[in-house]
Amino acid sequence: FYNIITVKRGLSQNKSHGDILQLLSDEGSISAKEFIYIVENQEIFVWFNKINPSLDSIFSTYELKMQDATISSSELEFLCDLLLYKTLDQGRYNVEGPLVLARYLLGCEFEVKNLRMIISALQNTIPFESIKERIRPHYG
Numbered sequence: 485f486y487n488i489i490t491v492k493r494g495l496s497q498n499k500s501h502g503d504i505l506q507l508l509s510d511e512g513s514i515s516a517k518e519f520i521y522i523v524e525n526q527e528i529f530v531w532f533n534k535i536n537p538s539l540d541s542i543f544s545t546y547e548l549k550m551q552d553a554t555i556s557s558s559e560l561e562f563l564c565d566l567l568l569y570k571t572l573d574q575g576r577y578n579v580e581g582p583l584v585l586a587r588y589l590l591g592c593e594f595e596v597k598n599l600r601m602i603i604s605a606l607q608n609t610i611p612f613e614s615i616k617e618r619i620r621p622h623y624g
Contacts, residue, residue: 485564
């Protein structure tokens with residue numbers, strides 16, 4: 485998700501391909517240039533279905549936006565968080581094994597992310613209502 489979000493944000497800011505390539509990780513199964521191709525040709529939906537074949541109904545609004553090429557970078561970030569949460573939520577009743585630690589670390593990461601959003605909103609005089617929707621799913 486990092487590479488897709490970075491390319492989406494870079495292209496929306498009219499950055500050159502060279503600038504975007506410097507920020508991307510090329511260690512995965514998809515090259516950095518392929519990520520640029522995916523975003524430019526509005527194939528995020530195809531890419532998402534390859535990594536998430538479950539077609540959970542909770543992702544349907546995001547899938548529609550991907551098909552229409554209207555999904556924003558912040559919506560992609562939220563979708564990434566949601567996908568991580570849903571993946572680890574399957575093991576919420578396990579008391580042993582690596583999922584317990586992974587869920588704890590993910591919760592800590594969400595807390596840090598939410599605090600950064602709140603501080604950023606306060607520093608930039610952004611109304612709290614605009615970030616409330618982004619924070620709400622983490623707190624039930």
